[in-house]
Amino acid sequence: MELILWIGFYFLTFYAFLPALISRIFGFRVFMRGQSANEVSLTFDDGPDPVYTPKLLDLLKRYGAKATFFVVGENAEKNPDLIARIHKEGHIIGIHNYVHHTNWFMRPRTVKRQIHRTSDVIKRITGARPMYYRPPWGIVNVFDYANLGYLQIVLWTSLFGDWRKRVGADKLYKRMRQKLKPGQVFLLHDCGITFGADRDAPAHTISALERILDDGRDMGYRFVGIDEMIAITEEAKNGKNGRRKAARRTSMNRSDSATEISHSIGPLKKAIVSLWMLWEKIFHVLFRLHPVGDGKFFNYRIRRYSGPPIDLRGEQTLRSGDHIMEIHFENKMLFDLGMNSKSTLQIGIRIIREMERALPNMARELATALNGEKVKALYGVSMIHRGSESLGYQNFDLPRGLFSWMTNVYLRILMRVIHPAGNQRVRDKGDSMNPRMLLMTRDILLTWADESRVKRRPDRARKSVETQEVAAAEFEEGTIGKLV
Structure with a gap:
């Protein structure tokens, strides 16, 4: 029995638990927070939904906001017109697996097959393959880092429990308003048919989001796709790295004879x-x-x-x-x-x-x-x-x-x-x-x-x-x- 516990412990630790925790806490091989002066990224999971996704697109169009949609492959296959509209209106389309199953309990080959299948669906509709991937519940396994090197894994800075109907539009707005800052990556949902979600919860999401878009406009914020947020962040990091290198060279010149006992780690x-x-x-x-x-x-x-x-x-x-x-x-x-x-x-x-x-x-x-x-x-x-x-x-x-x-x-x-x-x-x-x-x-x-x-x-x-x-x-x- 103890051997079984050991095997299970090692498996969950190295295959699933460690990669997920490393990604979530330290952002290893994932993007989850931007560095920007005025930009915010809205991302939506689980769609497209024939009822709520069109309403969401109408709202975004009215405010001139861009967003990122991480779509479930089987939903995209059932609603090709919505995928085409998302693409035509300048939003970013990412992959959220073909079915909404966690990567912890799927073999690496199964995860890869699901992603390829969803990518094929989107390519047939839009003519372009997605470049971004968000695993369901944000859970990666150790092989995702190697197998999905051609995709940028995107997590989030803030989520709000908007898949539950009982949260309500008012409480949801207050949660979102508290987190409304430059560089934020909001996780929201435009579909409520996945396990644990409420079918009509997206109605509250859209209602709260309208007030957030109003507030953001008054504050001078821009709502951008994840591609633009990543580009802005990379530019900001490159500028900081240049300044850090210059400061490091100065410091080394001042104490080039000193030897540190405590070793630094990355x-x-x-x-x-x-x-x-x-x-x-x-x-x-x-x-x-x-x-x-x-x-x-x-x-x-x-x-x-x-x-x-x-x-x-x-x-x-x-x-x-x-x-x-x-x-x-x-x-x-x-x-x-x-x-x-x-x-x-x-x-x-x-x-x-x-x-x-x-x-x-x-x-x-x-x-x-x-x-x-x-x-x-x-x-x-x-x-x-x-x-x-x-x-x-x-x-x-x-x-x-x-x-x-x-x-x-x-x-x-x-x-x-x-x-x-x-x-x-x-x-x-x-x-x-x-x-x-x-x-x-x-x-x-x-x-x-x-x-x-x-x-x-x-x-x-x-x-x-x-x-x-x-x-x-x-x-x-x-x-x-x-x-x-």
Whole structure:
């Protein structure tokens, strides 16, 4: 059952949850907010609708406003005259899938087929293929970034719940008026036949929109298609980038001899780190992790081992069903460690030191933890292979299978995130980076229990120094520690 949970968790995280969150929060590979002085973009989803789309077009024409319509392919096929009118009156037509289904639960090939089919419908009617795409509910999957590279994915800045009839025109107007500012991309609906929508809700949308168009005209705003908003935004960004580069050159000239310890990261890495921290919180709840000591570096859980028999020291054998104490590294501290270290050597030494400091607390946890008396071994998975023996660990190859593959992928992503030169390390030495199981028998772990209260034995101190040096050298070889 736990394996099924792991598979489902990895699938939802990497296929759907992470891409959607990255796009929504950080705007990765999507457009959702403009930079303009006087322009606002109105976008409409789910149509065309034979009742409400004509009324909406009449309203837009009366005010000289342009909009973007993300159409559902099957609706476009049923109403070709409306598609032709939208195109003729200078509005932008985008794709909203052939049917209104979320991309989370469709295979990449199915999403691609839906988009191509809708594009073909629009091409037959207007003579031109769409350049813009908005997935239903704004949900992308990881393959959308690659498969839809020829389309600009468009999300939104503000949405207002206008698909529900009970919101009403007055409340809808107040919500829209509050958000009426330059650069906004409004998400509205001209069709109410999709799942969860009310059939006549667009009537309220049109009523509220008329008042918004009045207000916008009085404020000197222009309502433009998404193509113009993107063009204006790109022009504004290019101007800002030029000024930033000039300022950066000046700053570098002033402090060209200074060296920064804290490594800067770009928007994509920030997105990955934020999602990584969120993922850890969810993981802690799902698998009921407990802190080791103050919990700043390590957490643990006690579970049953499931895998092939492993021969341990002292003629002991770990078998499937035996209890283990599984150790997990705290992601935030690991990231801070990577970002605030001068070199990979410093990171490697610090990781070994923190492990050594944590072992006495891990040993004492066995006395109070539920099923602690049944634990046969301390267990973790790490990319630090050498040096761990001096602390009392044995290391073993991970059994081949799905877990091994997923762990390898995860640790490579981790390497790219926290290592100052992680991308280059993975490219150059990826073949030699393989996670291994680290196991310490219960008897050896318990010898650490009084480590903080008695004087360290000379042999233990000597081994500690050797451990740090060996592990640091190993780290320089291109590996990084992460217990999962």
